[in-house]
Amino acid sequence: MIALYIHAPEEEAPWSPGAASHWWLHHSLAALDAELRLRGAQLVIARGPSLATLQSMAQATGATSVHWNRTYEPALIARDATIKSALRAAGLQAHSHAGNLLFEPWTVKNGSGDPFRVFTPFWRVCQGRLSEVGPPLPAPAKIRAARPPAGIALAALELLPQRRWDSGFAALWSPGEQGAHARLKEFLEDDAADYAEMRDRPDMAGTSRLAAHLHFGEISPRQVLAISAATLERDGARRGTESFLREVGWREFGHHLLYAFPHTTDQPMDVRYTHFQWRPDAALLRAWQRGQTGIPLVDAGMRELWHTGWMHNRVRMVAASFLIKNLQQPWLDGARWFHDTLVDADLASNTAGWQWTAGCGADAAPFYRIFNPVLQSERFDPARGYLRRWLPELARLPAEWLHRPFLAPAAVLAAAGVRLGQDYPVPLVDLAGSRDRALAAWQQIRTPAEAQPAPAARRRPTRR
Numbered sequence: 001m002i003a004l005y006i007h008a009p010e011e012e013a014p015w016s017p018g019a020a021s022h023w024w025l026h027h028s029l030a031a032l033d034a035e036l037r038l039r040g041a042q043l044v045i046a047r048g049p050s051l052a053t054l055q056s057m058a059q060a061t062g063a064t065s066v067h068w069n070r071t072y073e074p075a076l077i078a079r080d081a082t083i084k085s086a087l088r089a090a091g092l093q094a095h096s097h098a099g100n101l102l103f104e105p106w107t108v109k110n111g112s113g114d115p116f117r118v119f120t121p122f123w124r125v126c127q128g129r130l131s132e133v134g135p136p137l138p139a140p141a142k143i144r145a146a147r148p149p150a151g152i153a154l155a156a157l158e159l160l161p162q163r164r165w166d167s168g169f170a171a172l173w174s175p176g177e178q179g180a181h182a183r184l185k186e187f188l189e190d191d192a193a194d195y196a197e198m199r200d201r202p203d204m205a206g207t208s209r210l211a212a213h214l215h216f217g218e219i220s221p222r223q224v225l226a227i228s229a230a231t232l233e234r235d236g237a238r239r240g241t242e243s244f245l246r247e248v249g250w251r252e253f254g255h256h257l258l259y260a261f262p263h264t265t266d267q268p269m270d271v272r273y274t275h276f277q278w279r280p281d282a283a284l285l286r287a288w289q290r291g292q293t294g295i296p297l298v299d300a301g302m303r304e305l306w307h308t309g310w311m312h313n314r315v316r317m318v319a320a321s322f323l324i325k326n327l328q329q330p331w332l333d334g335a336r337w338f339h340d341t342l343v344d345a346d347l348a349s350n351t352a353g354w355q356w357t358a359g360c361g362a363d364a365a366p367f368y369r370i371f372n373p374v375l376q377s378e379r380f381d382p383a384r385g386y387l388r389r390w391l392p393e394l395a396r397l398p399a400e401w402l403h404r405p406f407l408a409p410a411a412v413l414a415a416a417g418v419r420l421g422q423d424y425p426v427p428l429v430d431l432a433g434s435r436d437r438a439l440a441a442w443q444q445i446r447t448p449a450e451a452q453p454a455p456a457a458r459r460r461p462t463r464r
């Protein structure tokens with residue numbers, strides 16, 4: 001057996017992995033190599049193109065079969081199909097395996113035999129089939145490794161940034177299989193019981209933070225399911241664990257959608273949104289990216305993302321809604337930024353998350369549900385711990401003004417040493433006015449049947 005990693009990011013274009021993913025990948029490959037060495041093998045690293053590299057490696061080593069786990073990004077499905085036929089035509093055995101999902105996307109269908117477009121019935125069907133998911137196989141204690149061919153050093157891939165913006169990453173993340181299992185264990189022991197209540201609180205470390213580990217295949221959803229089973233049996237933790245597994249179900253659903261509707265990575269699922277009147281503005285986009293919008297919860301989230309490579313799900317929804325609706329910037333611009341900066345950047349989940357928020361995806365929030373970032377902040381960061389952590393320039397403001405510094409009296413701002421427009425920005429847009437402008441733009445594309453609800457209902461936050 002020879003374990004081979006071929007680096008070919010250009011083969012994933014236009015969604016080649018971003019800078020934060022590269023950081024994770026570097027450490028994940030190092031961890032994989034260490035694990036393999038404990039078992040008598042090692043990781044051989046090579047550069048693409050993938051097919052030519054596989055062919056030359058097979059020839060050099062006398063390999064007779066090639067195995068890999070399937071991924072579902074459209075560019076990779078096309079590439080892997082080409083590789084499979086070319087290897088088979090050359091007399092090699094080529095096998096792809098199911099390891100990244102609980103169910104292969106083409107096996108979950110609605111009553112009419114079509115792909116699901118709504119999550120709840122999709123997950124109900126998946127839950128009914130969980131007993132089909134066999135137990136994960138243990139890792140082999142010893143690997144019969146063949147003499148490895150020459151590869152290149154990990155450092156030669158230059159995955160780590162030259163300008164070290166990643167100082168906040170190492171403190172938070174432990175890429176690799178061991179880190180993934182430690183993270184799951186800690187979550188199940190400490191946080192699973194309260195997950196249903198705490199998953200919406202960005203000031204608490206109440207979620208699993210497993211997304212990047214899952215994306216990079218360091219732990220499989222099958223392992224997550226099997227290991228969580230014991231917690232499901234524990235009194236008091238069942239509800240939280242079920243809620244957590246339901247989120248793993250959203251990951252499945254994202255992949256299901258990506259497989260069935262591959263064009264949605266770049267185009268809205270709801271075609272009416274191709275005519276939506278966006279107002280692209282590089283300066284607004286940049287202010288959002290830098291956490292300088294003047295809206296505290298949005299800025300705190302964007303800074304958390306930049307410093308740690310992760311953002312809490314609740315804040316992802318609020319920050320995305322603000323960009324798309326209040327600033328009327330194209331959802332794809334936001335999706336590209338997340339793809340570059342998230343350590344858990346994942347084409348399936350990111351596309352689904354952005355289209356959900358924009359209102360143009362499958363099972364999406366209606367466009368007229370525009371998150372009010374101030375109310376969201378009051379509700380989900382009640383003690384202001386999240387805002388204080390990421391917005392130190394506002395830390396001396398009395399609590400009542402932290403969610404809305406732009407409404408604070410001048411004397412209060414002066415006493416806290418905050419000069420709006422200098423220490424912290426004035427809001428890029430007026431929240432109420434920009435909301436009305438977004439709704440007016442939406443009126444241009446909505447169907448007559450899509451009535452806008454009464455104002456009170458519109459302000460109610462959505463569950464997700």
Ligand SMILES: Cc1cc2nc3c(=O)[nH]c(=O)nc-3n(C[C@H](O)[C@H](O)[C@H](O)COP(=O)(O)OP(=O)(O)OC[C@H]3O[C@@H](n4cnc5c(N)ncnc54)[C@H](O)[C@@H]3O)c2cc1C
Pocket residue numbers: 199207208209210211212214215244247248249250251252254311312313316317320338342344345346347349350351352353354357
């Ligand atoms: C605009 C936007 C963009 C997003 N981009 C991504 C992305 O690129 N990659 C990504 O993995 N998730 C993405 N999400 C979904 C979600 O925010 C993250 O999966 C979650 O915050 C990761 O943190 P966690 O591992 O602590 O999640 P937990 O709350 O612990 O959830 C457990 C696991 O379930 C999965 N999961 C949870 N929520 C979702 C969801 N809404 N959709 C799909 N899977 C989910 C993840 O694999 C996660 O690790 C996005 C959401 C939004 C609103």
